[in-house]
Amino acid sequence: MNSNTYSTKGFFSQYGGKYVAEVLSRPLDELEAAFKEAMQDKSFLHELEIIRRDYIGRETPLYFAPTATRLLGGAQIYIKLEGLANTGAHKINNAIGQCLLAKRMGKKRIIAETGAGQHGLATAAACAKLGLDCTIYMGEVDVRRQQPNVAAMELYGAKVRAVTSGSRTLKDAVNEAMRDWAANPDSTHYVSGSALGPAPFPDIVREFQSVIGREVKKQAAERGIKIGAMVACVGGGSNSIGFFEPFINEKEPRLIGAEAGGIGPNAGENASRMTGNAARDGILHGYKSRFLLDEDGQALPTRSISAGLDYCGIGPQLAALGQSGRVEFTSILDKEALEAVSFFAKNEGILFALESAHAGAAAIKIAKEIPSDQAIIINMSGRGDKDVFITSPVFRPQKWLDFLHAEIERLEGGKDIHDANVMGF
Numbered sequence: 001m002n003s004n005t006y007s008t009k010g011f012f013s014q015y016g017g018k019y020v021a022e023v024l025s026r027p028l029d030e031l032e033a034a035f036k037e038a039m040q041d042k043s044f045l046h047e048l049e050i051i052r053r054d055y056i057g058r059e060t061p062l063y064f065a066p067t068a069t070r071l072l073g074g075a076q077i078y079i080k081l082e083g084l085a086n087t088g089a090h091k092i093n094n095a096i097g098q099c100l101l102a103k104r105m106g107k108k109r110i111i112a113e114t115g116a117g118q119h120g121l122a123t124a125a126a127c128a129k130l131g132l133d134c135t136i137y138m139g140e141v142d143v144r145r146q147q148p149n150v151a152a153m154e155l156y157g158a159k160v161r162a163v164t165s166g167s168r169t170l171k172d173a174v175n176e177a178m179r180d181w182a183a184n185p186d187s188t189h190y191v192s193g194s195a196l197g198p199a200p201f202p203d204i205v206r207e208f209q210s211v212i213g214r215e216v217k218k219q220a221a222e223r224g225i226k227i228g229a230m231v232a233c234v235g236g237g238s239n240s241i242g243f244f245e246p247f248i249n250e251k252e253p254r255l256i257g258a259e260a261g262g263i264g265p266n267a268g269e270n271a272s273r274m275t276g277n278a279a280r281d282g283i284l285h286g287y288k289s290r291f292l293l294d295e296d297g298q299a300l301p302t303r304s305i306s307a308g309l310d311y312c313g314i315g316p317q318l319a320a321l322g323q324s325g326r327v328e329f330t331s332i333l334d335k336e337a338l339e340a341v342s343f344f345a346k347n348e349g350i351l352f353a354l355e356s357a358h359a360g361a362a363a364i365k366i367a368k369e370i371p372s373d374q375a376i377i378i379n380m381s382g383r384g385d386k387d388v389f390i391t392s393p394v395f396r397p398q399k400w401l402d403f404l405h406a407e408i409e410r411l412e413g414g415k416d417i418h419d420a421n422v423m424g425f
């Protein structure tokens with residue numbers, strides 16, 4: 001446990017804290033105590049280690065990208081392939097860690113919120129693996145937009161609750177999950193999906209994701225790689241803070257966070273909490289940080305082609321590290337992220353998730369600033385198979401439309417639905 005990166009009473013400089021209703025104070029205190037105990041317990045850490053190895057598939061490779069290195073003409077380009085983790089992204093690192101902790105605390109029921117569905121999917125898988133009851137709150141609008149992930153969550157045995165309040169998206173799902181937790185604190189653990197929310201969640205999520213950074217440090221040392229810069233995309237901040245963690249208290253390398261620049265710099269056009277001109281300090285969802293808020297402190301609409309990067313807030317530790325200058329932030333346009341997906345797919349045979357492609361695009365931009373005897377390491381937080389419903393209409397719109405029409409015809413023909421009935425589903 002790397003105590004020097006932990007919060008002080010839940011705060012990172014002026015950000016963080018625990019701004020919650022009275023009823024959530026006790027479950028949060030109990031969680032903090034149980035977490036600290038578990039991290040000192042050799043048998044808990046051993047069990048987590050075995051699950052990481054055999055179920056998640058760790059360690060994930062650190063891949064040297066020769067063609068990208070040659071074409072970009074500067075730093076050596078390396079890619080940390082988190083997308084090879086079981087379920088396709090880094091989110092499983094946190095979901096497994098928190099579910100194992102909940103089990104140790106004697107909880108039988110897990111709840112979580114999800115927006116795009118990636119955190120819900122990882123949590124549902126972790127619950128299936130560990131034999132826990134799982135309920136996922138998801139805005140009704142997102143349920144409709146993200147059917148492939150809803151289908152997967154249900155296959156893992158989770159109940160997906162469509163939230164019909166407010167704008168029927170992520171923030172309403174967070175509120176609903178919080179209400180459930182407040183009503184059932186003894187039986188239930190609430191799994192936060194990113195390194196944000198009230199203390200102790202930012203510390204817990206960073207700890208479970210820091211396995212990424214520790215592996216990178218070891219892999220680079222073993223292979224004599226001199227790291228000039230590390231680049232990660234930043235939604236709530238879990239993959240980036242976990243990737244950066246072992247390097248935060250060192251002067252080098254440069255640590256760079258790539259935010260969603262959407263279609264432009266103005267309010268409503270992006271989700272840039274550190275670099276955007278609509279960003280300000282605020283308190284929302286139980287913590288103090290940088291948010292995209294209106295004059296009344298209400299969440300502003302955000303925009304990004306990548307569903308995992310469009311939350312209106314950023315984890316408090318990253319907000320503090322941005323302010324101190326240890327982490328640099330840049331924003332990447334939708335168009336640049338799409339170009340990066342295409343660049344790494346064609347030249348390296350690696351399909352980035354749209355989120356992760358923001359980190360890839362940032363690396364493309366700075367490659368020439370770093371000398372050729374040093375490396376840029378890109379965290380590929382997830383793989384891009386899940387994005388085919390978004391990338392295909394952009395890269396090959398007519399063929400995709402033809403496919404969808406053909407699918408509807410096939411299903412309306414009724415054969416598959418008839419087969420399902422015959423098989424008793």
Ligand SMILES: *Cc1c(COP(=O)(O)O)cnc(C)c1O
Binds near residue numbers: 089091193240308
């Ligand atoms: C959810 C998600 C992100 C953004 O979340 P962070 O907490 O900032 O890591 C990034 N990449 C992928 C693949 C995701 O699923």
